[in-house]
Amino acid sequence: xxxxxxxxxxxxxxxxxxxxxxxxxxxxxxxxxxxxxxxxxxxxxxxxxxxxxxxxxxxxxxxxxxxxxxxxxxxxxxxxxxxxxxxxxxxxxxxxxxxxxxxxxxxxxxxxxxxxxxxxxxxxxxxxxxxxxxxxxxxxxxxxxxxxxxxxxxxxxxxxxxxxx
Numbered sequence: 001x002x003x004x005x006x007x008x009x010x011x012x013x014x015x016x017x018x019x020x021x022x023x024x025x026x027x028x029x030x031x032x033x034x035x036x037x038x039x040x041x042x043x044x045x046x047x048x049x050x051x052x053x054x055x056x057x058x059x060x061x062x063x064x065x066x067x068x069x070x071x072x073x074x075x076x077x078x079x080x081x082x083x084x085x086x087x088x089x090x091x092x093x094x095x096x097x098x099x100x101x102x103x104x105x106x107x108x109x110x111x112x113x114x115x116x117x118x119x120x121x122x123x124x125x126x127x128x129x130x131x132x133x134x135x136x137x138x139x140x141x142x143x144x145x146x147x148x149x150x151x152x153x154x155x156x157x158x159x160x161x162x163x164x165x
Contacts, residue, residue: 039067049076056084057139070147079141080105080134089131093154096124096146098132103140106133116140126155 049060061076072094078086080103089108099121107114107122108131116122116132124130134140148154 037066039063039065039073044075054086056086057081059086066150067147069150071150073145073147075143075145077101077141077143079139080132081139082134082137085131085133087131089129091127091129092146093126093157094146094148095126096122096130096144098122098124098130098142098144100132101141101143103134103138104136105140106135107131108133127158 044062046060049062051058051060057078057080059076059078061074063076064074067073074094080086100116100118102118104118105116107116107120108129109122109124110129122130122132132140132142
């Protein structure tokens with residue numbers, strides 16, 4: 001359990017991971033708002049995370065906003081019910097890490113599908129198609145960090161630039 005608590009504490013470092021609801025404001029308890037002052041060193045707890053129940057499971061937003069090196073950061077956890085996914089594989093401008101804490105499922109990376117087991121991590125570069133689906137008999141919980149880097153422009157959508165979207 002200490003391992004999971006430590007990982008949740010690290011959430012201060014990236015769903016709309018995998019299609020979780022987009023955050024328009026950070027937690028009321030969080031010290032920084034999107035576009036405001038960067039998040040100071042702090043502990044983000046399950047008590048201050050903003051949780052929502054969705055048809056597919058539970059989304060918990062730990063932080064949305066700015067840190068010393070990021071902007072548009074969204075971090076938290078999602079728990080997906082067996083047989084479901086938050087939404088089909090998707091793409092976005094932000095970089096993202098996802099790590100399975102409990103359960104098993106499938107990662108989608110581009111057109112490939114990989115097994116997703118407890119402890120496995122996925123990194124998605126900007127605009128790369130990615131996703132996660134619970135293919136197990138128990139809930140699948142993952143932690144995520146999604147962000148754009150401070151001081152760098154948002155990566156342009158290569159499909160839009162090519163006139164494909």
